[in-house]
Amino acid sequence: MLKFDQVLHAHLSGLKEAVTVWSETVSKLEKTKEKAETGLQGKADKADWKGENAGVTQAFVRKTAKEFGDALTEASSIRNILRDAESEFTAAKTELEKLVAEAPGKGIRIDQDGVVSYLIHPDRRAKDYDGPKPEQADFEAMRSAIKAAVDRANNADDVASRALRGLVGSDKMNFSGTSYDSLKAASKAQDAEDAHAAYELYKKGDEATPEEIDKLNALFKANQKDPYFAEKFALEVGPKGSMEYWADMGDPSDGSRLGVDHRDKLKELQTNWSLTLATATHSTSPEMEQWKADVIKAGSEPIQTRGTSPYGFQVMSNLMRVGDYDDKFLKDYGNGLVVTERKMTHDGALPANRAWHQITGGPSHLNWMGGDLGNDPMIGFMEGLGHNPKASTDFFNSSIDLTPENTKDDKKLDPFDYFTKDRDWPEELNDKGDRTKEPGYNALGHALESATTGHPYDADPEGLKDVRTKENAEVMQKVVERYGDDPKYMHQQPGIDDSLGKMGAAYIDEFNRSLEQENATSMQEMPDSPFGARPDAKGEPRFGAEFENSLLFNRGDAVNFLSTVAQSETGHAQLSAAQTIYTTSVMDEVAPKPGSGPARELDLTDAKTTLRIGAETHSIFDQSRMGQIDQQYEIDSEEHKKAVGRTTEWVKFGVGAAAAGGVAVLTGGAGGVLVPLAAETVGGAVTTLIGMEADDIAEKYSEDEILKKKSDDLKDEALDKGRNNALMPGQAYARTPGWSRDDANYLEEELTKYVKDSRGHVRDDSLPDPYNEKKDGKVR
Structure with a gap:
């Protein structure tokens, strides 16, 4: 190299x-x-x-x-x-x-x-x-x-x-x-040679030795992004060939030891196979166009092995969990998958899990990447959307013709409503051996993340930018309406709360614009707002001219969504960290520049407005989380005290944050939470904030010491520390290089006093009741 x-x-x-x-x-x-x-x-x-x-x-x-x-x-x-x-x-x-x-x-x-x-x-x-x-x-x-x-x-x-x-x-x-x-001709010849070598190994199926699986993985990795190799292999294996091979690998009845002794090799193979087919789908040759059509056609057909008979969609969906698939193919595939499921469930009269029961034999092991066995094809498809933002955005903004063979009727389905509200996601067997709906809702969250942010949900944080478009925002409006309308949608969908937190963080700028409103239903931006809409890279309104001075969400919907997501421990942490860094970035943009004059003579109106909205937003988060803890756990129980003690740990999410190019990526335990900043250039206050330390109850007390305290006392202390942490943007601004010591002291005292006075003022918003569901007399 x-x-x-x-x-x-x-x-x-x-x-x-x-x-x-x-x-x-x-x-x-x-x-x-x-x-x-x-x-x-x-x-x-x-x-x-x-x-x-x-x-x-x-x-x-x-x-x-x-x-x-x-x-x-x-x-x-x-x-x-x-x-x-x-x-x-x-x-x-x-x-x-x-x-x-x-x-x-x-x-x-x-x-x-x-x-x-x-x-x-x-x-x-x-x-x-x-x-x-x-x-x-x-x-x-x-x-x-x-x-x-x-x-x-x-x-x-x-x-x-x-x-x-x-x-x-x-x-x-x-x-x-x-x-x-030419060198190009040699490259193509090598690709063809490798594709045929991979095909010869493919023909061995699950009778291949571990060493032969290693060779197949090596061929895939060496040609991972090579379109000629990918197309040659896909065509040589054929549309059904990949399905038959993968179904055979997942058949537990045929005596193969690969899935028993070499799960890591099959996990790698699934990843590499998926990446190869993803690359192949970008070809527009007549042969590959037919390949894509045949894959969708075979989706509703059983793939028979010796002991199993999964449907083609079940198998193929597990081969699209990673990789950049062609957008049109993904959308066509998703439409075909949904149409098939609706037919198999008699238009929803039967639950989704009834659609994907295998005709003969036992269940297949189709997913080796962890989380579930891969029997619900919607999970793999959602993971595919999670890696393909444009396809995901188009999918959730479209409608699906449920009877494409009938041009006279108009029977349509809204995929966003179907997957977030109407579909009863089947339980899957997770890595712990438990049956749970978490794998499905976790994958749905990934798809919605990519559809709202414009980035793959697990994109490398380095170099990320704010690429949100009007189309992304349209999906986010649906998300806010759905999950803010009733807390049950988040609480009854295990595994989706972290994605909702990331989506909320990615639109924290728009939520701040909404929260500045006095009126809960107004859609008009406040005049001279410090949270004015930031244009895109071309200087145009990011979400279209209609949203240059109007809001994506009204205040009422913003409060409902944010407070619902903040009921979750993960959501509370993600939103709190995002709000802090965003508030600080607005301070950098609208407050007087460091050293621009004697602090006592400067106009701090915008600075105070910015900090007030930030403080009120933190108060919404903290009150929602505390209310949920009170509902979820018995007061003074060990679980209650530990949960309260963790409410200030969100400060760790900002550790290691990378801020540049108009965004910050929180990587300190947050798993790459993207936060838009108020300007392309990172200011001194943001830089100062990233290096600051904040109060964290979990670090102050040992576990034994926390358990000795009364829940109410501990909650009061946590709320107090939450308030102190909400002061950080003002403190970071005052401590930015450029201020004299006297000016810095004055600003910190003046601004933090103002925030303390305003934090408890949440504009009389009625926060959604913390959601809980009682079963057998126990709070869940």
């Missing part, structure tokens, strides 16, 4: 010389081949040899003459490979040289390992510095360009080295005769 410095400082003169030498060799062999064919072989063909000479010598002469032709073919191929590799290396090296030369002019430094940083760090710039001031987007663009150049060189190196080894071959007595007219 070539590194940045190796590509940048590569000496290509030897490679250029080799191209020249091989070109000369090709010219000489062309002449030699001609002489061999017209002279040596021509005379042998005309000779009237008889006896042993006719059977041996003549054949030998012909074979010898042919070797000159093979030598020419091999030499031409070597020349072509070296020529194109030298061209690719030169292009990559030239691009890196260009980037290194241009970097200082952009205020960027590139070190010997290709690491990008400030040429002069902002903290070390002179007061009169007027040079370039690169933003996060500039650094990201530079890193991306460097990676592309290094990848180009590595790809050429990999293909060329493999091609040259293949050309030389293992037969020392004969030339290979393999012909490559």
